[in-house]
Amino acid sequence: MNALAATSRNFKQAAKLLGLDSKLEKSLLIPFREIKVECTIPKDDGTLASYVGFRVQHDNARGPMKGGIRYHHEVDPDEVNALAQLMTWKTAVANIPYGGAKGGIGCSPGDLSISELERLTRVFTQKIHDLIGIHTDVPAPDMGTNSQTMAWILDEYSKFHGYSPAVVTGKPVDLGGSLGRDAATGRGVLFATEALLAEHGKGIAGQRFVIQGFGNVGSWAAQLISEAGGKVIAISDVTGAIKNVNGLDIAKLVKHSAENRGIKGFNGGDAIDPNSLLTEECDVLVPAALGGVINKDNANDIKAKYIIEAANHPTDPEILSKKGVLILPDILANSGGVTVSYFEWVQNIQGFMWDEEKVNAELRTYMTRAFGDVKQMCQSHNCDLRMGAFTLGVNRVARATVLRGWEA
Numbered sequence: 001m002n003a004l005a006a007t008s009r010n011f012k013q014a015a016k017l018l019g020l021d022s023k024l025e026k027s028l029l030i031p032f033r034e035i036k037v038e039c040t041i042p043k044d045d046g047t048l049a050s051y052v053g054f055r056v057q058h059d060n061a062r063g064p065m066k067g068g069i070r071y072h073h074e075v076d077p078d079e080v081n082a083l084a085q086l087m088t089w090k091t092a093v094a095n096i097p098y099g100g101a102k103g104g105i106g107c108s109p110g111d112l113s114i115s116e117l118e119r120l121t122r123v124f125t126q127k128i129h130d131l132i133g134i135h136t137d138v139p140a141p142d143m144g145t146n147s148q149t150m151a152w153i154l155d156e157y158s159k160f161h162g163y164s165p166a167v168v169t170g171k172p173v174d175l176g177g178s179l180g181r182d183a184a185t186g187r188g189v190l191f192a193t194e195a196l197l198a199e200h201g202k203g204i205a206g207q208r209f210v211i212q213g214f215g216n217v218g219s220w221a222a223q224l225i226s227e228a229g230g231k232v233i234a235i236s237d238v239t240g241a242i243k244n245v246n247g248l249d250i251a252k253l254v255k256h257s258a259e260n261r262g263i264k265g266f267n268g269g270d271a272i273d274p275n276s277l278l279t280e281e282c283d284v285l286v287p288a289a290l291g292g293v294i295n296k297d298n299a300n301d302i303k304a305k306y307i308i309e310a311a312n313h314p315t316d317p318e319i320l321s322k323k324g325v326l327i328l329p330d331i332l333a334n335s336g337g338v339t340v341s342y343f344e345w346v347q348n349i350q351g352f353m354w355d356e357e358k359v360n361a362e363l364r365t366y367m368t369r370a371f372g373d374v375k376q377m378c379q380s381h382n383c384d385l386r387m388g389a390f391t392l393g394v395n396r397v398a399r400a401t402v403l404r405g406w407e408a
């Protein structure tokens, strides 16, 4: 099932559990605005290249729309739409005063030079600058983008609107980025996993983890899980997969990956087939790369007891719930990133920097509270964690929508 169909199905199921009015349900599902722009740049060799950029602004009932910008060759309008909708429920689950949005450009960032990436980002910003803003829509990094991308957006946006650091989050600390934002999604994954395992009388220490993806989210999750005593036994990225049943040395792997542009060739483990990574024997599986990777083709072979959805929409939940695997859904598990993005925006607006200890302590408070709120919804609606998170998010957005009213 494609990401948009799956996300909308989850939303409709939650709306049914909540007994939402059908007209309200319809209005919550339709995106506020969908933007599609042509981005043509001169390449370094002087030839022209054209790309399509998207920004879907899904809902703003609870505050400015918020969500990352993805650079990936598979970016398409349906997926961006689904990811924008997920952001609306995610910010509501985290209980931060935002709506949801997501953007992307269909391109292969690894094939572009730094100056080509900069030109592409600036052209995209020129096309959307009137539709984003500190109190309307605040972009952030996602797959294939990073703090440098945010710095270019900030700079280009500021040419039109004056210096505006709060227009993006996840920017470099030197430009007003928050301490702790880089690690935030991975740290949130750690806190959410701790909360889930604690419910079952377990801790991180001693559990065997398998992680797909070693970018921002996967590498930070691996480092923090490993520092907390978890045994990370297998990891993959686009270059390959490696396994060490005694636990991989994550600090060495981070160094190797930075020096070699990927984990391939790391000598602290055995190379394995990346296609078998998700079905490796382990306690906790952490997909932290693409969507749709756990599907009808491999779901029956999954051996993990817990799946922590660090990526957005990595699993087809219908298949796995039948197998009794416990899934911590994306809109809760990876909400640490947008939560610290919120802290960054608050710091920019206040003009006051927090130290990293405060950022991490507040993040723990938000993640733990969100987990508890989701559990409460699971109890009151007799549902699994995904529906608990969806009912929580949808209910908060529905309440805000009704309170704001529809009078012209």
Ligand SMILES: NC(=O)C1=CN([C@@H]2O[C@H](COP(=O)(O)OP(=O)(O)OC[C@H]3O[C@@H](n4cnc5c(N)ncnc54)[C@H](OP(=O)(O)O)[C@@H]3O)[C@@H](O)[C@H]2O)C=CC1
Pocket: 141, 142, 143, 144, 145, 185, 212, 213, 214, 215, 216, 217, 218, 236, 237, 238, 239, 261, 262, 274, 288, 289, 290, 291, 310, 311, 312, 334, 335, 337, 338
């Ligand atoms: N960044 C953030 O704050 C947040 C991100 N997310 C989600 O987390 C996921 C990862 O994002 P992020 O870490 O930022 O992205 P990055 O671009 O930093 O990293 C993505 C990682 O996935 C790897 N990858 C890509 N394709 C495959 C594949 N087919 N098999 C295995 N690995 C693959 C990449 O490998 P390589 O580098 O070699 O290409 C890279 O290691 C996405 O789903 C994103 O939406 C969710 C919340 C917040």
Ligand SMILES: O=C(O)CCC(=O)C(=O)O
Pocket: 066, 067, 068, 069, 090, 138, 139, 140, 141, 142, 169, 170, 312, 334, 335, 337, 338, 339, 341
């Ligand atoms: O930090 C943000 O604003 C958004 C992060 C994001 O894109 C996500 O949570 O999927």
